[in-house]
Amino acid sequence: MKQVRLADVAELAGVSMKTVSNVVHDYPHVAPQLRKSVQEAIDQLGYKPNLTARRLATGKTGMIALAMPEIDHPYFSELSRHIAEGATRRGYRVIIEQTLSDVDAEHAVLKDREAGLVDGVIFHPVRMNTLEIAKLRRDTPLVLLGESTTPVTTDHVMIDNVSAAVDSVKHLLSLGSRRIAFLGVVEHDITGSTDQRLLGYQQGLVGAGIALNPDLVFPVPDFSPEASAEAVTAALSRGVDFDGVVCRDDKFAIGALRGLTAAGVKVPDDVAVVGWDNTALGSYTTPTLTSIAPDKLRLAEVALELLAERINGYQGIGRHRVVPHSLAVRHSAPAPGS
Amino acid sequence: MKQVRLADVAELAGVSMKTVSNVVHDYPHVAPQLRKSVQEAIDQLGYKPNLTARRLATGKTGMIALAMPEIDHPYFSELSRHIAEGATRRGYRVIIEQTLSDVDAEHAVLKDREAGLVDGVIFHPVRMNTLEIAKLRRDTPLVLLGESTTPVTTDHVMIDNVSAAVDSVKHLLSLGSRRIAFLGVVEHDITGSTDQRLLGYQQGLVGAGIALNPDLVFPVPDFSPEASAEAVTAALSRGVDFDGVVCRDDKFAIGALRGLTAAGVKVPDDVAVVGWDNTALGSYTTPTLTSIAPDKLRLAEVALELLAERINGYQGIGRHRVVPHSLAVRHSAPAPGS
DNA sequence: CTGAAAGCGCTAACAA
DNA sequence: TTGTTAGCGCTTTCAG
Numbered sequence: 149m150k151q152v153r154l155a156d157v158a159e160l161a162g163v164s165m166k167t168v169s170n171v172v173h174d175y176p177h178v179a180p181q182l183r184k185s186v187q188e189a190i191d192q193l194g195y196k197p198n199l200t201a202r203r204l205a206t207g208k209t210g211m212i213a214l215a216m217p218e219i220d221h222p223y224f225s226e227l228s229r230h231i232a233e234g235a236t237r238r239g240y241r242v243i244i245e246q247t248l249s250d251v252d253a254e255h256a257v258l259k260d261r262e263a264g265l266v267d268g269v270i271f272h273p274v275r276m277n278t279l280e281i282a283k284l285r286r287d288t289p290l291v292l293l294g295e296s297t298t299p300v301t302t303d304h305v306m307i308d309n310v311s312a313a314v315d316s317v318k319h320l321l322s323l324g325s326r327r328i329a330f331l332g333v334v335e336h337d338i339t340g341s342t343d344q345r346l347l348g349y350q351q352g353l354v355g356a357g358i359a360l361n362p363d364l365v366f367p368v369p370d371f372s373p374e375a376s377a378e379a380v381t382a383a384l385s386r387g388v389d390f391d392g393v394v395c396r397d398d399k400f401a402i403g404a405l406r407g408l409t410a411a412g413v414k415v416p417d418d419v420a421v422v423g424w425d426n427t428a429l430g431s432y433t434t435p436t437l438t439s440i441a442p443d444k445l446r447l448a449e450v451a452l453e454l455l456a457e458r459i460n461g462y463q464g465i466g467r468h469r470v471v472p473h474s475l476a477v478r479h480s481a482p483a484p485g486s
Numbered sequence: 487m488k489q490v491r492l493a494d495v496a497e498l499a500g501v502s503m504k505t506v507s508n509v510v511h512d513y514p515h516v517a518p519q520l521r522k523s524v525q526e527a528i529d530q531l532g533y534k535p536n537l538t539a540r541r542l543a544t545g546k547t548g549m550i551a552l553a554m555p556e557i558d559h560p561y562f563s564e565l566s567r568h569i570a571e572g573a574t575r576r577g578y579r580v581i582i583e584q585t586l587s588d589v590d591a592e593h594a595v596l597k598d599r600e601a602g603l604v605d606g607v608i609f610h611p612v613r614m615n616t617l618e619i620a621k622l623r624r625d626t627p628l629v630l631l632g633e634s635t636t637p638v639t640t641d642h643v644m645i646d647n648v649s650a651a652v653d654s655v656k657h658l659l660s661l662g663s664r665r666i667a668f669l670g671v672v673e674h675d676i677t678g679s680t681d682q683r684l685l686g687y688q689q690g691l692v693g694a695g696i697a698l699n700p701d702l703v704f705p706v707p708d709f710s711p712e713a714s715a716e717a718v719t720a721a722l723s724r725g726v727d728f729d730g731v732v733c734r735d736d737k738f739a740i741g742a743l744r745g746l747t748a749a750g751v752k753v754p755d756d757v758a759v760v761g762w763d764n765t766a767l768g769s770y771t772t773p774t775l776t777s778i779a780p781d782k783l784r785l786a787e788v789a790l791e792l793l794a795e796r797i798n799g800y801q802g803i804g805r806h807r808v809v810p811h812s813l814a815v816r817h818s819a820p821a822p823g824s
Numbered sequence: 825c826t827g828a829a830a831g832c833g834c835t836a837a838c839a840a
Numbered sequence: 841t842t843g844t845t846a847g848c849g850c851t852t853t854c855a856g
Binding site: 199220233244402406 | 489534537538541542557558560564570571579580583603740743744747766
């Protein structure tokens with residue numbers, strides 16, 4: 149079935165292409181009767197504008213790329229959802245790009261725009277460093293997510309990881325915990341997230357006049373809950389004494405819950421646990437998980453807003469936006485006195 | 487910065503556009519020296535083919551749409567990941583379309599292709615019925631996912647829900663359960679999934695010579711774990727006696743675990759629980775969840791394969807493919823004798 | 825307010 | 841093996 153073209157409609161309606169185009173775009177200055185007859189021709193033929201052709205003519209694709217390490221990680225899938233919804237609201241379509249933390253895939257991300265595929269890119273890098281991004285970016289409208297250090301020329305949205313970690317510690321302190329551990333220092337983790345969270349953890353303790361204890365920082369071989377469960381079990385079995393734990397993310401927290409429960413340690417009575425990211429996972433655990441809650445909706449909105457400005461020509465220096473976070477209090481570290 | 491065009495490269499290299507095009511496409515019959523000098527011109531200018539223009543000329547977009555109810559539901563995000571990976575391997579990009587179970591959004595899905603946006607669509611409908619899909623489909627290459635009844639003209643990939651439910655029941659029977667409940671009949675649920683699963687549940691019981699008991703089919707007001715936890719609690723408090731439960735999906739199963747645990751009922755000793763979809767959630771619960779495991783990777787591959795065939799011109803009648811499933815055995819309904 | 829025609833950058837059929 | 845040229849369908853000056 150041959151595609152119906154603007155010219156076909158014009159011919160049937162007995163007007164020029166321009167007039168049809170005006171009708172399609174709701175251009176105000178069209179005689180009502182003309183508009184009507186053109187509309188009839190459109191309906192009769194079932195005309196749909198060809199987006200590819202429009203793009204070629206306008207140079208705008210109406211699409212943005214969303215590039216993340218893993219689309220099925222709860223944090224990213226939840227964030228994706230907000231970005232997808234916000235993008236739709238703004239008239240953009242989203243193409244997803246999964247990097248799987250692979251350097252090449254991350255490099256490829258920045259090339260899409262050059263090929264005219266998308267108008268802009270929202271990118272959560274984990275492997276590429278500041279310099280590489282700056283070098284490859286050229287004039288691609290780009291907004292970075294996450295805690296990596298970023299080029300000064302690039303927009304960036306994140307939450308304040310340090311103060312969030314401090315909040316976690318304070319919450320645990322308010323519950324009476326004094327020997328607070330940090331779970332989730334992964335070897336070769338090149339994102340800045342862990343660093344910042346660990347920094348905040350220390351800052352929170354020092355601020356409360358509590359001495360730091362290296363034994364309370366638990367390393368974990370990889371990002372799985374299994375690994376963190378083992379890390380906790382190991383700590384327990386070498387007699388480390390702790391009554392609260394700040395986890396690098398919810399998956400670690402889940403591992404912690406499992407390790408503690410398996411060892412007969414009561415959560416939150418013996419050890420209170422705080423996760424990070426407030427993913428849906430935290431509602432499904434036993435006990436449910438108290439977790440640092442980045443304002444994901446806000447994160448998505450701000451990222452889209454900055455990107456839209458770049459796409460519309462903003463050329464200024466990189467803007468760094470910090471969006472709010474809170475603590476989602478559930479059973480693993482309940483409100484004080486409850 | 488002006489875009490570098492094929493013509494610019496041709497001019498610099500002193501050849502025709504066609505020759506440049508041949509080099510870009512690795513067309514074999516190009517004189518080595520020519521190829522080299524053209525390549526130099528390409529590199530020097532930093533030429534990137536404009537995909538939009540190519541599309542307009544070829545009529546192929548190289549993109550497929552993936553339309554699902556919710557991208558952050560674990561089942562869908564896991565499936566998306568497989569589809570995204572398979573699509574990348576096949577040279578397609580994926581654009582995501584979240585319908586949020588909205589009829590209008592579902593209708594819109596089938597229009598993308600008409601607008602020349604994508605070459606084909608993988609679609610998991612929940613609101614549209616057979617007739618509507620058939621009517622709107624026209625000649626869009628389309629593969630349907632899920633358990634809705636589908637038009638005979640449309641390709642469709644699913645698992646055998648009935649036999650999977652039978653498998654669940656058999657597993658529970660092998661653990662000694664005899665009063666097996668079904669959790670998750672949602673009012674106004676217009677997908678065929680529940681029906682088929684419920685049918686299999688009955689079939690499994692009847693096959694084992696166990697009389698059906700309507701009291702053991704638990705209705706749930708909505709799809710949240712909270713609702714199903716309440717449903718279980720309600721059943722318990724009205725004295726319904728059961729020792730096993732087949733759940734419509736993992737979220738219901740999680741609710742069941744919570745309701746049972748809260749009531750002091752031991753899982754799996756007092757009541758064994760089987761979920762559905764084998765989402766990552768099941769690894770995070772206490773106890774971990776035994777669950778029907780659709781072969782998601784296979785599902786993705788088959789869907790992509792069928793779609794690719796349609797895109798490449800296959801015009802035959804709708805093909806219905808059943809992909810394998812298994813039972814992921816974890817603690818909520820362990821292996822017999824363990 | 826409407827019409828004609830020149831691109832947008834690439835592909836592919838046809839020549840050479 | 842390489843060059844020419846006519847589209848792909850829409851937008852957008854610029855006349856009228």
